[in-house]
Amino acid sequence: EIVLTQSPATLSLSPGERATLSCRASQNINSYLGWYQHKPGQAPRLLIYDASNRATGIPARFTGSGSGTDFTLTISSLEPEDFAVYYCQQRRSWPLTFGGGSKVEIK
Amino acid sequence: EVQLVESGGGLVQPGGSLRLSCTTSGFSVSSNYMTWVRQAPERGLEWVSSLFSDGSTYYGNSVKGRFTISRDNSKNTLYLQMTRLRAEDTAVYYCAKHLLLQSTTYNWFDPWGQGTLVTVSS
Numbered sequence: 560e561i562v563l564t565q566s567p568a569t570l571s572l573s574p575g576e577r578a579t580l581s582c583r584a585s586q587n588i589n590s591y592l593g594w595y596q597h598k599p600g601q602a603p604r605l606l607i608y609d610a611s612n613r614a615t616g617i618p619a620r621f622t623g624s625g626s627g628t629d630f631t632l633t634i635s636s637l638e639p640e641d642f643a644v645y646y647c648q649q650r651r652s653w654p655l656t657f658g659g660g661s662k663v664e665i666k
Numbered sequence: 667e668v669q670l671v672e673s674g675g676g677l678v679q680p681g682g683s684l685r686l687s688c689t690t691s692g693f694s695v696s697s698n699y700m701t702w703v704r705q706a707p708e709r710g711l712e713w714v715s716s717l718f719s720d721g722s723t724y725y726g727n728s729v730k731g732r733f734t735i736s737r738d739n740s741k742n743t744l745y746l747q748m749t750r751l752r753a754e755d756t757a758v759y760y761c762a763k764h765l766l767l768q769s770t771t772y773n774w775f776d777p778w779g780q781g782t783l784v785t786v787s788s
Contacts, residue, residue: 560727593774595711603703603711605776608765614776646711650773654726655713657703 561585561649563658571666578634580661582647587627591651594623594632597660598643606645607632637663668692668777670761675782682751686782688744688761696739699764699771702746703778704757714759715746716773728754751786758783 562585572578582592590610597603605614607623610630620635634641642665647658674686688700702714715735716724723735734747744761759782762775 595775597711600780602760602778602780603762603775604778605765605774608772608774614765614774648711648713648774653724655701655716655773657711657713660710 560654561588561652561656563647563649563656565645565647565658565661567661568659569662569664571664572637573666574637574639576637578632578637578641578663580632580634580645580663582625582630582632582658584628584630584649584651588649588651590626591649592623592625592630593648593650594621595646595648596641596643597646603646634663668763670763670777670779672759672761672779672782675759675784677785677787678751679788680752680786682786683747683749684751684784686746686748686759686761686784688746688779690742690744690761690763693763694739695737695742695744698766699773700735700737700744701762701764701775702735702744702759703762703775704755704759704784705781706754706757709757712757716764717744719771748784751784753786756784756786 564583594607595603611623622633669691701716717735732750762778765772765774765776
């Protein structure tokens with residue numbers, strides 16, 4: 560099973576600031592990594608697939624990068640609606656796995 | 667518009683059974699890949715099970731042999747039959763459609779339903 564480790568667990572930032580989230584895989588997953596945003600009481604939302612491709616309707620301030628074992632999600636300038644929990648997920652092999660999540664909270 | 671609505675959650679005793687439904691609209695369940703993901707209280711997301719359009723099924727290790735994923739094409743509905751439930755199965759269960767791009771399906775989940783809460787407790 561591929562283990563995904565996300566860091567930091569919590570990131571305290573102000574609106575307008577840049578957020579950088581990390582996801583590290585326990586083995587090479589090529590570019591088969593995605594990112595989701597999840598707010599309390601809402602459905603999770605796909606942001607990025609295959610490491611760097613934005614899903615439909617996702618604003619350009621969300622950027623994914625990386626390959627192999629190290630991946631990054633960058634939010635260039637935080638909007639109030641961006642404060643949420645972010646999860647990475649791999650599709651390299653079964654079982655499909657998620658990281659433990661990174662919470663972006665308002666400072 | 668693609669929509670997914672889960673139902674069937676509730677309180678069940680350890681060892682009991684429950685069937686979750688995911689009613690969909692805007693697309694055909696039979697010709698798409700579908701998945702269940704859960705989130706235990708104060709925990710992260712956990713992939714549970716997937717059903718492909720060709721009928722192939724996949725299960726997470728923690729539910730294999732206890733849960734069964736299926737669909738009813740006439741009702742455009744996805745199901746998750748859960749048996750021998752344990753306290754650690756307590757979670758919000760989400761159904762999701764797999765991402766379809768230019769006739770190719772990927773193991774990314776988009777969109778998701780709002781979820782249904784399953785509580786396993788005596």
